[in-house]
Amino acid sequence: MTLDSKLSILADAAKYDASCASSGTTKRNSREGGIGSTTGAGICHSYTPDGRCVSLLKILLTNYCIYDCLYCINRASSGVQRARFTVEEVVNLTLDFYRRNYIEGLFLSSGIIRNPDYTMESVVEVARRLRVDHGFRGYIHLKTIPEASPALIAEAGRWADRLSINVELATQPDLDRLAPEKNLQRIETSMGAIKGRIDEFKTERKKFSNAPPFAPAGQSTQMIVGATGATDSAILNQASHLYGKHRLRRVYYSAFSPIPDASNKLPLASPPMVREHRLYQADWLLRFYGFQVSELAGETAPNLDLAVDPKMAWALRNPAEFPVNINRAPRETLLRVPGLGVRNVDRILAIRRWHRLRVDDLVRLRVSLKKTLPFIEVADHRPSLIGPALPAPAPFKLKQMDLFGPPVSVASGQL
Amino acid sequence: MITLTVPPTFAGWRSAARKALQEGIPPGEILWEEAGGDAPLLDLFTLEPALPASIQSPVRVPPAFMELAKRVACHRAPTRWAILYRALWRITHGEPHLLDVFVDSDVHQLMGMDKAVRRDVHKMRAFVRFREVTHPEGVWSVAWFEPAHLIVELNASFFVDRFAGMRWSILTPDRCVHWDGESLGFSPGVDRSAAPGEDAVEDLWRTYYSHIFNPARVKIHAMQAEMPKHYWKNLPEAALIPDLLRAAPGRVAEMLSRSLIKSAPAESRETIISEVADWESLKESASTCQACPLYKNATQTVFGEGPRSARIVLLGEQPGDQEDIQGRPFVGPAGQLLDRALTEAGIDRKECYVTNSVKHFKWEPRGKRRIHEKPNKTEVSACKPWWKAELALVRPSVLICLGATAAQTVFDRDVRVLAERGTVVETVHAAKTLITVHPSSLLRISDPEQREHAYRRFVEDLTLVL
Numbered sequence: 061m062t063l064d065s066k067l068s069i070l071a072d073a074a075k076y077d078a079s080c081a082s083s084g085t086t087k088r089n090s091r092e093g094g095i096g097s098t099t100g101a102g103i104c105h106s107y108t109p110d111g112r113c114v115s116l117l118k119i120l121l122t123n124y125c126i127y128d129c130l131y132c133i134n135r136a137s138s139g140v141q142r143a144r145f146t147v148e149e150v151v152n153l154t155l156d157f158y159r160r161n162y163i164e165g166l167f168l169s170s171g172i173i174r175n176p177d178y179t180m181e182s183v184v185e186v187a188r189r190l191r192v193d194h195g196f197r198g199y200i201h202l203k204t205i206p207e208a209s210p211a212l213i214a215e216a217g218r219w220a221d222r223l224s225i226n227v228e229l230a231t232q233p234d235l236d237r238l239a240p241e242k243n244l245q246r247i248e249t250s251m252g253a254i255k256g257r258i259d260e261f262k263t264e265r266k267k268f269s270n271a272p273p274f275a276p277a278g279q280s281t282q283m284i285v286g287a288t289g290a291t292d293s294a295i296l297n298q299a300s301h302l303y304g305k306h307r308l309r310r311v312y313y314s315a316f317s318p319i320p321d322a323s324n325k326l327p328l329a330s331p332p333m334v335r336e337h338r339l340y341q342a343d344w345l346l347r348f349y350g351f352q353v354s355e356l357a358g359e360t361a362p363n364l365d366l367a368v369d370p371k372m373a374w375a376l377r378n379p380a381e382f383p384v385n386i387n388r389a390p391r392e393t394l395l396r397v398p399g400l401g402v403r404n405v406d407r408i409l410a411i412r413r414w415h416r417l418r419v420d421d422l423v424r425l426r427v428s429l430k431k432t433l434p435f436i437e438v439a440d441h442r443p444s445l446i447g448p449a450l451p452a453p454a455p456f457k458l459k460q461m462d463l464f465g466p467p468v469s470v471a472s473g474q475l
Numbered sequence: 476m477i478t479l480t481v482p483p484t485f486a487g488w489r490s491a492a493r494k495a496l497q498e499g500i501p502p503g504e505i506l507w508e509e510a511g512g513d514a515p516l517l518d519l520f521t522l523e524p525a526l527p528a529s530i531q532s533p534v535r536v537p538p539a540f541m542e543l544a545k546r547v548a549c550h551r552a553p554t555r556w557a558i559l560y561r562a563l564w565r566i567t568h569g570e571p572h573l574l575d576v577f578v579d580s581d582v583h584q585l586m587g588m589d590k591a592v593r594r595d596v597h598k599m600r601a602f603v604r605f606r607e608v609t610h611p612e613g614v615w616s617v618a619w620f621e622p623a624h625l626i627v628e629l630n631a632s633f634f635v636d637r638f639a640g641m642r643w644s645i646l647t648p649d650r651c652v653h654w655d656g657e658s659l660g661f662s663p664g665v666d667r668s669a670a671p672g673e674d675a676v677e678d679l680w681r682t683y684y685s686h687i688f689n690p691a692r693v694k695i696h697a698m699q700a701e702m703p704k705h706y707w708k709n710l711p712e713a714a715l716i717p718d719l720l721r722a723a724p725g726r727v728a729e730m731l732s733r734s735l736i737k738s739a740p741a742e743s744r745e746t747i748i749s750e751v752a753d754w755e756s757l758k759e760s761a762s763t764c765q766a767c768p769l770y771k772n773a774t775q776t777v778f779g780e781g782p783r784s785a786r787i788v789l790l791g792e793q794p795g796d797q798e799d800i801q802g803r804p805f806v807g808p809a810g811q812l813l814d815r816a817l818t819e820a821g822i823d824r825k826e827c828y829v830t831n832s833v834k835h836f837k838w839e840p841r842g843k844r845r846i847h848e849k850p851n852k853t854e855v856s857a858c859k860p861w862w863k864a865e866l867a868l869v870r871p872s873v874l875i876c877l878g879a880t881a882a883q884t885v886f887d888r889d890v891r892v893l894a895e896r897g898t899v900v901e902t903v904h905a906a907k908t909l910i911t912v913h914p915s916s917l918l919r920i921s922d923p924e925q926r927e928h929a930y931r932r933f934v935e936d937l938t939l940v941l
Binding site for chain 1 (some may be wrong): 572575576577578583591597599600601602603604605606607616617618633636637638639640641676677678679680682683684686687688689690693694695696701702707710712713716718720723
């Protein structure tokens with residue numbers, strides 16, 4: 061099989077992993093030797109017509125797999141064409157692409173061949189050769205196999221910027237049904253071990269600037285949405301747990317499309333793409349806006365509203381928190397106003413030390429007035445139709461219809 | 476009014492601005508002009524006799540402003556020098572906090588220019604594509620890039636950091652930058668023809684690009700927001716975009732037929748079908764469907780038709796003789812009856828999306844005629860992903876199930892149409908889902924009075940969703 065055909069098959073097999081991030085690692089350059097650099101910020105070197113960014117060479121070492129996870133395209137029982145790269149081929153491909161400035165680095169994953177250790181060894185060997193033999197300073201993301209031995213995971217972290225283990229499903233009963241080889245406890249044990257080593261590296265780095273690195277861009281995971289009955293609340297609680305306990309940098313959500321006639325273990329209804337989008341929005345609210353999972357998806361409404369973004373939905377449920385005075389409210393309150401992002405909140409805080417903000421100022425900050433005005437007071441505006449007496453402000457109803465509006469966008473998840 | 480002619484660089488502006496500030500010349504009295512191209516630098520102030528040569532203490536400004544000014548100086552707008560000086564004046568005349576006030580008109584303009592320059596710097600880092608050429612000293616990597624602003628110097632150190640061990644040049648129309656492995660050099664801009672035309676690895680890169688792209692989820696606007704068209708001509712992979720888009724429906728169809736023929740549970744049909752994001756690809760894919768044996772005897776797949784923004788979707792059973800030949804749903808006798816009933820109910824068929832539960836005509840020969848045969852459960856469920864995908868695209872508020880086959884496939888249970896007709900319920904497919912009879916059932920009633928009565932009830936049912 062030619063290199064070109066292998067690349068076709070193993071790129072096809074890799075595209076279902078959502079992550080393509082190349083950010084958040086230590087700063088490196090090649091002035092002292094080797095090739096490559098990282099600045100901390102990621103770079104998207106291209107975009108495909110599906111709107112996705114191409115930052116890393118994202119491939120599988122092989123798509124042969126002994127596991128049979130029902131949702132996976134590469135599972136043992138799947139009929140897809142199989143291929144396998146040699147370690148040398150991946151190393152050369154990465155360097156050839158990198159030298160021409162096509163990519164920021166490599167995201168290498170693999171189907172499980174023979175056994176977890178054998179597979180992990182090959183994956184680690186690619187990274188080791190890039191770093192040691194070629195002095196590669198670019199970004200490396202390695203998919204980690206939780207069942208692999210701790211020594212191999214330690215070595216993976218030595219060469220990689222980021223490690224990831226996909227949780228795939230939020231709860232163990234779901235895993236038991238759809239991915240019988242996967243064990244949540246084992247996954248978490250691995251994550252915990254990785255976190256321990258990352259912490260160790262951070263402490264060492266403070267004392268010795270030349271301490272050997274360990275996954276400086278941290279670890280991430282991916283969860284499939286809609287393959288089981290797991291609610292948004294369960295998914296977000298799991299994400300929040302992983303962020304808190306294992307200090308994950310990112311949790312990726314991937315909408316699943318079901319297989320109705322193949323297995324009665326899978327659901328019939330396809331989750332709308334917009335659900336994935338809402339989960340990402342909620343994820344941001346948890347990490348950067350000071351929200352708790354229970355405020356976004358609680359016991360009474362365990363799923364996020366598909367028609368309205370989660371912050372707006374929270375604001376509509378809590379009219380007593382509004383209106384917020386833009387010129388006086390503290391940062392954490394401003395962050396809860398629909399339509400205000402972190403950047404604009406910080407700009408508002410800087411501006412209001414010098415003058416009181418007016419509606420025109422918000423326009424210049426490109427704040428969506430339609431979204432925001434019903435919830436705020438500024439020097440020349442007070443909302444007339446919102447208050448504890450009016451649960452849903454009249455001006456907003458229009459907006460709500462608007463959000464229901466273009467049907468295709470809701471179907472495709474493009475917002 | 477004083478005219479200051481400065482070389483269009485940060486250093487040129489800074490030395491002129493520093494002197495003007497020391498002389499206490501307010502911004503309103505200076506006209507900033509750029510010295511042309513590579514003209515020799517003049518000692519500007521000797522040309523301006525209006526300036527008294529008094530010397531004051533050095534100017535102190537926040538470092539953040541100087542960083543901002545360095546980037547804004549790379550913007551192409553000729554107005555940048557005057558705005559920079561006005562901001563500098565205000566910062567040194569009682570408004571040291573000026574940069575905090577993002578909504579101030581001067582700050583807002585500077586921030587806008589800064590953003591444009593930073594974006595351009597970022598895009599250059601992303602979209603430079605090196606091509607390797609042989610050189611007496613070994614391999615030399617050469618790229619051609621057309622920056623929107625004057626950023627070549629600003630960006631040079633990034634490329635040195637990254638490719639310090641290589642020898643490379645980035646050619647642009649404004650300025651070229653060269654790295655020989657040890658030192659950085661700049662030269663005047665060149666024409667595109669000076670850059671190499673190809674590189675052998677680009678074929679592999681294009682293979683990767685076309686395979687990491689998912690043809691079932693075309694989102695061209697999302698791509699263009701980040702990779703605007705004017706960059707395409709210098710990106711080897713971008714030449715593929717028109718072909719990828721054109722081939723996308725066919726590729727989806729091929730993926731489908733492959734998985735259909737194998738009937739492996741793996742690349743499940745519904746998984747793929749539900750990912751097809753546009754109607755044309757969906758229709759194209761359905762035209763090759765072999766998920767059940769009905770394709771063998773039918774003329775063609777009869778896909779749904781009607782506006783994609785339709786409020787109402789009508790779902791029938793399967794195409795008939797006429798539909799099979801014409802390739803359009805509900806054009807035979809039952810279709811004509813349906814049109815009449817819709818009009819009487821006050822519904823315009825042109826505003827409805829009309830489709831069938833099964834997309835191929837199932838028939839048995841009787842003499843010279845092809846007689847309709849009811850599709851069985853396997854056939855109905857094999858066809859289910861298609862109408863589900865159609866509904867997912869149209870997202871109607873009303874779904875009308877015409878007859879038992881449609882009602883059963885929608886509700887996933889046995890439905891007795893005569894008992895349940897005229898009920899409107901909410902389903903995952905539409906807020907109002909109505910069950911009623913199939914118009915062909917009316918055609919089968921021989922008694923004219925009974926037929927008329929049945930027709931009236933049919934029209935009544937249709938009015939329920941108005």
